[in-house]
Amino acid sequence: MFAVIPAFIGSAQAEEGMWTFDHLPVRQMKQQYGFEPSVEWINHVIQSSARLAEGCSASFVSGDGLVMTNHHCANTCLTDLSDKNHDYFHDGFSAREVSKEPQCPGMELDRLDQVKDVTGRVAEMTAGKHGAEYAKALQVANSVLTKECAVGDASHWRCDVVTLYHGGQTALYRYRRYQDVRLVMAPDQDIAFFGGDPDNFTFPRYDIDLSMLRVFEDGKPVHTPFFKFDPKGPKAGDLVFTSGNPGRTQRSLPASALAFQRDVSLPTIIAAYSTLEGALWQYSRESKAHLIDAQNTLFGVQNALKSLSGTAKALREPGVIEKRKTEDQALQAWIDADAERRKTYGEPYKKVEAALAVQRQYYEHDFAITRTVHGLLGDAVMLVSAAHERKKPDTERRAGYHDAELAALETEIAAKVPVHTELETTTLALGMTTMRQILGEDDAAVHLILGTKSPDERAVELIQGTKLADPAERLALYKGGVKAIESSKDPMIVLARHLQPVLDTIRNRSRDQIEAPMHEAQGTIARAQFARAQAEGKADTLYPDATFSPRLSYGTVKGFQDGAKVIAPFTDFAGMYKHATGSDPFRLPQVWLDAKPHLNLSTKLDYVSTNDIVGGNSGSPVINRQGDVVGLIFDGNLDSLAGDLYYDIERNRAVSTDTSAIMAALRIVYHADALADELETGKLKSRPE
Amino acid sequence: MFAVIPAFIGSAQAEEGMWTFDHLPVRQMKQQYGFEPSVEWINHVIQSSARLAEGCSASFVSGDGLVMTNHHCANTCLTDLSDKNHDYFHDGFSAREVSKEPQCPGMELDRLDQVKDVTGRVAEMTAGKHGAEYAKALQVANSVLTKECAVGDASHWRCDVVTLYHGGQTALYRYRRYQDVRLVMAPDQDIAFFGGDPDNFTFPRYDIDLSMLRVFEDGKPVHTPFFKFDPKGPKAGDLVFTSGNPGRTQRSLPASALAFQRDVSLPTIIAAYSTLEGALWQYSRESKAHLIDAQNTLFGVQNALKSLSGTAKALREPGVIEKRKTEDQALQAWIDADAERRKTYGEPYKKVEAALAVQRQYYEHDFAITRTVHGLLGDAVMLVSAAHERKKPDTERRAGYHDAELAALETEIAAKVPVHTELETTTLALGMTTMRQILGEDDAAVHLILGTKSPDERAVELIQGTKLADPAERLALYKGGVKAIESSKDPMIVLARHLQPVLDTIRNRSRDQIEAPMHEAQGTIARAQFARAQAEGKADTLYPDATFSPRLSYGTVKGFQDGAKVIAPFTDFAGMYKHATGSDPFRLPQVWLDAKPHLNLSTKLDYVSTNDIVGGNSGSPVINRQGDVVGLIFDGNLDSLAGDLYYDIERNRAVSTDTSAIMAALRIVYHADALADELETGKLKSRPE
Structure with a gap:
């Protein structure tokens, strides 16, 4: 599972790249898929996406502050809320109503508000300086820029100076900062991380690596743009996007x-x-x-x-x-x-x-x-x-x-x-x-x-x-x-x-x-x-190494070849039950064993796509052309670990949980109908006072 | 501490080399030190040296089967003999008399008897064969040669086919095999391995990494040639030799x-x-x-x-x-x-x-x-x-x-x-x-x-x-x-x-x-x-990579430079007491604290020499020109770990316990006077029936 963690210039191949939203590979996407994102599409994706300060990605999935991310992105919260009598990390959690959603201690969620190119200003402030002097000047630039950007209200605005292309470009990212994030629901660890460490970073895979959070402000759920939840999930060959915060790559390191x-x-x-x-x-x-x-x-x-x-x-x-x-x-x-x-x-x-x-x-x-x-x-x-x-x-x-x-x-x-x-x-x-x-x-x-x-x-x-x-x-x-x-x-x-x-x-x-x-x-x-690259007319094939700042990747739902084996893009519930041995970490939770007769076993569970992602992308929404969420990134395959250094479309794959599996889990296994309804309608049935 | 473990061609520098006894660097030793070993000297060294089958070296130090090796070479014996009430590994052991010396379970000691060059025979038996056929032919050669060599008495003779120069030469080594090895004495682990893992492979060092064993046959101590024990130890600059079984080097691997x-x-x-x-x-x-x-x-x-x-x-x-x-x-x-x-x-x-x-x-x-x-x-x-x-x-x-x-x-x-x-x-x-x-x-x-x-x-x-x-x-x-x-x-x-x-x-x-x-x-x-090398007149500068078979190295007692620090060749008891913090692993055993007033604190404890050794040499005697033992190899410095790949006279050092420290420990700290007498006289006071 991608690490919860706190840079590249390459000449991008098809599907390769973790693109900043102000420099999307429009030409390539249009050429390959006839898809050209509108300004509205782009803004909608930016505003509905989120970052967890601890090192994950997330998305708003209702107008009432509901946030979807990975189970493993809420590990610390689940552990912190546990005590001698409650092991929420292992047993999962479900709040009966909004007022019973407990706050995750110390959790911070950020939503991108604006991006400013400050390359010129930083260059001015560091001109002619080297070594310790250069470091000091950079420190001053950081201080001045973030102070300006937070407009005197640092508890509402988080400002990061982001060094792109390892210093080729510097941008000031301002986020709306939320520090009251509460726990709504998490399934059992044994389904979230079914297969445990042995299955980690592999595919075929059978996990529902999900947690649901809710963002509050002044004691009430916030209202923001959000992704519509498509409970059908994608089909093989579909063009899909991830909007998340890849943590670190070194594709252009010497x-x-x-x-x-x-x-x-x-x-x-x-x-x-x-x-x-x-x-x-x-x-x-x-x-x-x-x-x-x-x-x-x-x-x-x-x-x-x-x-x-x-x-x-x-x-x-x-x-x-x-x-x-x-x-x-x-x-x-x-x-x-x-x-x-x-x-x-x-x-x-x-x-x-x-x-x-x-x-x-x-x-x-x-x-x-x-x-x-x-x-x-x-x-x-x-x-x-x-x-x-x-x-x-x-x-x-x-x-x-x-x-x-x-x-x-x-x-x-x-x-x-x-x-x-x-x-x-x-x-x-x-x-x-x-x-x-x-x-x-x-x-x-x-x-x-x-x-x-x-x-x-x-x-x-x-x-x-x-x-x-x-x-x-x-x-x-x-x-x-x-x-x-x-x-x-x-x-x-x-x-x-x-x-x-x-x-x-x-x-x-x-x-x-x-x-x-x-x-x-x-x-x-x-x-x-x-x-x-400019001299060679290739400037638009360059993207910066990952910096744990918002990026978009595009790709398709597609299997891969593993040695002599052909790996299909989707797994299903039937495969999950088959994969269970009954002993740790291949033990399914009792609720899942009980639910088996009520589930459609051909429901899609996890899938792979060619999206170029790395650690930090955990919890990213997978979205379709319409901008609706069709999956939840939670891992990559073994070959994707080389993604730190290079992307290989034949081998690298992103691994997601299908929205159809999430919906079935909520309705049939966990009887979390209020939550399922909120996902389907985009709002709480009755908004709390 | 060198590993207790189960090959090279290089053009040797001064002091470099782990030489087989039939191909000693006589010209180099004579040139550098005016020392030319006699046939008697060589035979005496071969016959007084021993190998522990588990992966160590050792030496006979009395005519009544007394063997000196490292504490860490007897670890398994000390652990195996311990029980709920006795922790010999930690607390040490001392047999009150010969009849109370317990057998070390499964321990085997071998003493070199003869070496035969079988390069020609092996070449004949493998001629024209490759891959699996070659492997099979080698296996047959091994079987035939060792069977011949053991002359129908495998419990007395151990025969190893030794591949020297990675196949450039093949030799058949016959050892006298002893499978009744008993424990005589071991000091506390806290002095044998004082400084523990943090000090391991470093110098200055303050250890008495000693154990004393006795070889029996038919219920009686064996009588073999042995090294005279010189309780004065060497002086800085002295020419010294190690006779032991370096385990493995890869100085000539591609x-x-x-x-x-x-x-x-x-x-x-x-x-x-x-x-x-x-x-x-x-x-x-x-x-x-x-x-x-x-x-x-x-x-x-x-x-x-x-x-x-x-x-x-x-x-x-x-x-x-x-x-x-x-x-x-x-x-x-x-x-x-x-x-x-x-x-x-x-x-x-x-x-x-x-x-x-x-x-x-x-x-x-x-x-x-x-x-x-x-x-x-x-x-x-x-x-x-x-x-x-x-x-x-x-x-x-x-x-x-x-x-x-x-x-x-x-x-x-x-x-x-x-x-x-x-x-x-x-x-x-x-x-x-x-x-x-x-x-x-x-x-x-x-x-x-x-x-x-x-x-x-x-x-x-x-x-x-x-x-x-x-x-x-x-x-x-x-x-x-x-x-x-x-x-x-x-x-x-x-x-x-x-x-x-x-x-x-x-x-x-x-x-x-x-x-x-x-x-x-x-x-x-x-x-x-x-x-x-022959074409260039340098054939006598070649020595084979280590193969856990008997080798001689020569060198001098000499300090080294560690970064800006000059490290003196000897440590003494005063330094040892200064190095003790009182907490593990820098805690001295109580007997050592009690003995402090009775010890001459300037007694030499450990020293470094330029001898070229690696793991497997643990327990090797350090001997002088006269063929008397003046130290006990137990480790190398940090830089010696590169000795697997190359030898650097400026940095590689072998680390030994001085015989003067061993004698002081036996007489003053452990009151093991009978054992000290046996070392000084070369025989038991009264031989047991």
């Missing part, structure tokens, strides 16, 4: 940056996550309570691992990096062939390599430290940062602490997210163990964090000693500012204070010596690519 | 085979081991009993991971594979430059690539299945194989089941090795979980192994249902042959029977399509390298 990932970053991350997976696997086996505690985290880790391993595997395929290298060399040769171009673009690939050499030197060290900072220690570090950053002028603050961002930050701090003390002790102890493995006992940061204690002793001491699990305590420390932070005796805050200079060193080095020069050089590469 | 490891095998293994590490880490935290159960396995996994990750890291260093590729191309160019050579050697690198293409296709699949086969399931598979293989003529059997090997096999089957049921259920369930993750639910082997059960359910069912934990049961099945195996209802045996064809397919494919052509092609490469 070969050297890909090699860095293959050789340095991915091996480090995969090893650490694998160890964490094993620890959580065993932890979950210890008791029912541990299983409930850890299942969401374990799910996230396994999902991330499968996705990262897919990227790593694609990078290790013979020829993949070599091909990119040839492309890089071709662009450099194009630059070198002309004196004017040489002057304009210079040698950007060399600059990338220099930045990577710095990163190579520090990557493992910095990773070992920063990944230890999570959970309550992460909260402590954030509170210490917030106190110090807020003392600075807005333009000098780090991202996340600008005036325009403080309202959201405060909401996050105050959110009543339950803390699983035992699980957190385990993950903190493991994080510190791995840190010490990587850095050795004599490292200064290790001394700072552990003292003379073992990771286990230290984790227990920190978690048992801290009061940060209490939102009121966090809020008081936040509001108390530097004075409260400096005088706090909370052991997490004390540790965070000690860590601050270490983390500052890591952050500044990364910003000034790695990110800034990379950003500069990649912007240069992007501009050269543009210029070259 | 670049394509290295790329295969970097891109396919190592990522697969490291991910699986990391998950296992995490599960065992958590398992060990659950209770004291679990910690005792799992500590040896966890230690082994972490040690292997550190070593494999070191190799992987070296392979991912920019330029390492490229450099090898250049060397490969140079040899192919040398071949191509001459028509006669073209005819003799052809294009061996292309053949290697073809074999790797097959391996690439099946690696992950085969790994997922074969690694599930361990512990009791491994025993079951072995029993099924043994029944079927013994029905075949000797020459057609697989390695491990030849007549000459059956005595050892039967001893292994009958060994009273305790089974940790709960731990084994955990590792089996995890193995099956990983298998299903990799292969998917629909794979035929997954169906065969799991049926409709979850990995957890199935592991419990198998482990609780089997009687194979009982040595008598295993022996009865072994002796009962095919009839007993086919009629057994033991669920492990039933599963092993079902798995047999799957495993046969994997084994045969691997043997015929991967190993045989690789063996052939690498033999060709080795012969070409020889011919080229």
